[in-house]
Amino acid sequence: MSTIGVNAMLIQVPEQGTLADVAAHRLAHSIVTGELAQGQKLNEAELAERFGMGRGPLREALRHLEGMRLVTRIPNAGTRVVVLDRKTLSDIYGVREALEGMACRLAATQMTDDEIAKLSKLLDSHEEQIKKVGGKVYSQSEGDLDFHFQIARGSRNEMLMHMLGSEQYQLLRMCRYRTSRKATRTKPALQQHRQIVAALEQRDGELAELLMRRHIHGAWKSISEMIDKEEEESAA
Amino acid sequence: MSTIGVNAMLIQVPEQGTLADVAAHRLAHSIVTGELAQGQKLNEAELAERFGMGRGPLREALRHLEGMRLVTRIPNAGTRVVVLDRKTLSDIYGVREALEGMACRLAATQMTDDEIAKLSKLLDSHEEQIKKVGGKVYSQSEGDLDFHFQIARGSRNEMLMHMLGSEQYQLLRMCRYRTSRKATRTKPALQQHRQIVAALEQRDGELAELLMRRHIHGAWKSISEMIDKEEEESAA
């Protein structure tokens, strides 16, 4: 329930407004879920047909996605889904470490007791999901995004929220869908989330920042190893 | 000279590619320089006429600018130039502090000796400009952007460069054009820049980050006061 609510925040409103907005939403979803593969070329006419609209609105949607770096466009040569290579992901996680650390530090002083309590309850539901194992690691991953986004909101810094919410997370989701199948690290991650919430409850911004930075750093190391293995496999 | 070169990086290529790209560039320039006032409504037909193109490409350009948060759009009600109120600017400077601090820390280990030397020479030319006073504070302000952007490049983190280059700086430039008339603080800023370069030369990332954060924090305090005075004046 809360997951759905926050998803709406993460991926914008579904079906309303102009056709271009709808197209942008559906395309973003398709890209993030991997339905559209990385590097895949996006044919305007074909997509317009599939969405039941003209090429005009669709082109506007592509321009919008270009702005959020979900696609790359080359004049007269079409637009393609962005490819997340190792370097790009490394850069993203580096920035995330700084940004989410900052969000945590601010959240420690800005969030209300109520919000922190909700955060704690969110973790309870995550723990629940993990216990009845197997059952879609996917949702756990989504739940993780919820957790991080709530903290970004707690910072009360609109610019920060936007950078972490609308832009970075879209790319992160792409990455997660790629790696979430061999889900590991959910339990230590939950543990770290709990530590962070504890720091927030104590209003200890410095500690919260430190823990969050460590958490994200660890996540990157884990994903990095996963990519190594994938590359080994595909090489062999 | 180098200013021009880097400006090309900051505000993208001028006249090439599709009409939509050209329009996006010209609009961004007009917004940043204040030729288009904050909050001003952007009439599609009128702008298309002025740029000598159809409304199609122009709409795509607006969608692009929407993506970089230079304009805000409301369905069926048009798009307007974004307004930078005090809260927004405060948020921006907060994020900048974290991001540019990070850039400095990375740059201290990633930049080549050659790049650092060039940075130092850049400051020499700034000092020159300041000495022959009066002469357009504008260029000094642009030079300042150069300095910061070069350090972002030095971080070797593409995501960071993009966030600091393509997005934030556009907004910052808007702000500068508003406040640069009553230029103060150029000399202490130069001093701080010199300290930062010194830290880079010593490959001391921690120190470089600290100095940069302090520098930006100071800049915000200065701008904040300036805004206060402006508001007082307009209130009286």
Place this chain on the structure above:
DNA sequence: TTCGTCTATATTGTCGACAATCGGAGTGAA
């Protein structure tokens, strides 16, 4: 075979016209 060229085809870029929607002027009644 292999390279270069050249043509056909598909795809992108652009325009003009039409439909849908919004804001405001004007009118009338309480």
Place this chain on the structure above:
DNA sequence: TTCACTCCGATTGTCGACAATATAGACGAA
């Protein structure tokens, strides 16, 4: 006067057709 309603103009949203450009394949010469 003031509120509500209606209608009209202006502006945005959408579509289809055309022009410009790049991609792929065939063809021929070295």
